[in-house]
Amino acid sequence: MPKIIVVDDEPFILMMIEDKLQKAGFDVITTRESRGAVELIRQEKPDLIILDWMMPEVSGIDICRELKTDEELAAIPIFMLTAKGQEDDEQIGLKCGVDRYITKPFSPRLLLEMVREAFGGI
Numbered sequence: 001m002p003k004i005i006v007v008d009d010e011p012f013i014l015m016m017i018e019d020k021l022q023k024a025g026f027d028v029i030t031t032r033e034s035r036g037a038v039e040l041i042r043q044e045k046p047d048l049i050i051l052d053w054m055m056p057e058v059s060g061i062d063i064c065r066e067l068k069t070d071e072e073l074a075a076i077p078i079f080m081l082t083a084k085g086q087e088d089d090e091q092i093g094l095k096c097g098v099d100r101y102i103t104k105p106f107s108p109r110l111l112l113e114m115v116r117e118a119f120g121g122i
Contacts, residue, residue, distance in 0.1 A: 002047035002119050003027040007037045007063065008081065009055045013104075017050060020108040021115065034058040038066050041073060048118055050111075053082035053093070061096055068097035077118055081106065 004026050006017050014030040021028045031040055034055040041049060049067070053060040060080060067073045077099040082089070085103040093101045100114055 001025045001027055003029065003044060004048045004050060004115065005037075005041055005044060005046040006030045006050040007034060007055070007060065008032065008050075008052040009034065010052070013052070013081075016108055017111065020112050024112055024116070026115070034060070034063060037063050038070075038073075041067065041076070042070075045072075046076060048077050048079065048115065050079045050081055050115075051098075053080055053084050053089075061093065064093070064096045064098060079111075079114065079118075081111075 004021055006014055006028060008014050009032050011032065014032065018028045018030050029044055031037060035057045051060040051063060064078055067076065067078065078097065079100040079102060080093045080098040081102045081104065083104045090101045102111065
């Protein structure tokens, strides 16, 4: 099954996403550490990244920018999961290379559907 890395500083969000995706059969790696996220992504080479925008240390948007400038990592789809729900915020995310922009609060069921859709309906 596809490997997904979830980067979010909220433990409850991580636990909820991990549980939902693992029950659906996905290989899920989670981290609350934004500073080491890019290195973890380089090591694990996931098939999809779910990334929170607002985190201490390094923002998700900065992580996205860094990933999209790395030839080895640029093609990995990124879902931005964030409380930043303004239209301007979404435009910034999309311009940085985010594939899906999902605002919190969110439905874990809908997130799972989006993840499955990203992999051709798995």
